[in-house]
Amino acid sequence: MPVAINVTIVGVGLIGGSIGLALRERKLANRVVGCGRRQQSLNKALAVGAIDEASTDITAAVADAEIVVVASPVASVVDHVCRVAESCRADLITDVGSTKGLICRQIEKQLSGSNPHFVGSHPLAGDHRTGPENARADLFVDRTVVVTPSEQTPDNLTQRAAEFWRSLGAKVVEMGPEEHDQAVGATSHLPHLVASALAACTPHKFLPLAATGWADTTRVAAGDPELWTQIFSQNAPAVINELDNLMEQLVKLRGELASSDWQRIQETLEKAKQVRDALGI
Template identity: 45%
Template structure:
């Protein structure tokens, strides 16, 4: 399923990346910089954007057709918006070499993996769900950096049907980019990401939307830090929240219960209770370091 082994590193001959934006472009830059592949083929709908990614050194070749782009690849990485991932994974499994591994970089997992297993049949064993916990509110290959995944976590979500060789080689690939890998079930991933990514994005967007226009000229670092991720693509985040709706609702319900405690403490002059909630928040944040 992979390319040749040499004394320096484990190399793939050809890696295909569908969606050469911030994540896909950074994967390409890192893989080429670390000499993990001879060729990186970028796949997308817009030749001009692919030419830009090629000029930036994120890919060596490109194709505007998925079938052409994955034909010679041993590893295929789908980095498109979440609502397209399952369809493109199934297409890649159908038209690629029978030994090719397919993984993704999507922020949701259970719905994608369920759809792939329903539609791809036995070929679904070659799909290994992945989610690199890296990125920013920016998008596009022009923002890609080769060290984006260095010392960052990547969650890998195999199922009982996943081919063990494909699973291990996917894990090794992310580790070769400098990442720390963690195995979870798709359900565990979605539950954790609802609390640590999806709900925070929702809250940042709500805070930004609720801020009066007259107050905006006076915002400072607290508001800017808290709302930074609200600058992300609204369409993309609507897709993520839709796919992980159940888990996000559960996280939101828990948040609302804590917020209600805070509100009651504020209304009833219960400053000790309010201080305890603030202290717990500080403890949680301080535990992560800077």
């Protein structure tokens, strides 16, 4: 990646802040500008060294940018990308949203014909801690970033986005926005919903007996309720589909518990262990 580039990051939370830190620590950018609504967050991002300059004015912030990363909550991505596309000459605009189908479709519709240089991204990195104060320069190292070109996306734009994420240490996977949403519906959104349901229905009086098993299984339920509600709202059909598969499995297990069919329960536990062990972390 050429180093004499200006990068603007719209939204300097954990992900946006970590992109800035990584760019600056790796000396990949000429200048990193952070843009946000709240001066307090921008000040924190400046304080931790995630950005060189801060602005609350999106038009000014992106004016000189060659690359713009929109790292705002999923419900704001379409609006921010469209405003960025109108205001700058960047040759790559991407985002970091956990959902891709609706975002990519809406952006393509709203910017049709104007060659917006947008392609979607989703870094599979994060933490239940939020904010620029928890940003880390190595957040993307060896993590997967999904780049989601649509049928209209030019190949060189997809390659430019992949190159950007690889320069931060990430592994890049390419797939279509809808395929992405199906996959993360199963691997991220459903686990979040189930972890939250488990935490929500654990009787308070039993919590003193919660140990590492409960802590691990419910960890993601500590995530931001508002951000996750937005994610569910943008990927409801895929989440419902995966939830139905899970409920079918749970109904089957319930029947086996009730009928003392220990052999079948052990078979399911063995299958689960195989899948879990295959992950290797």
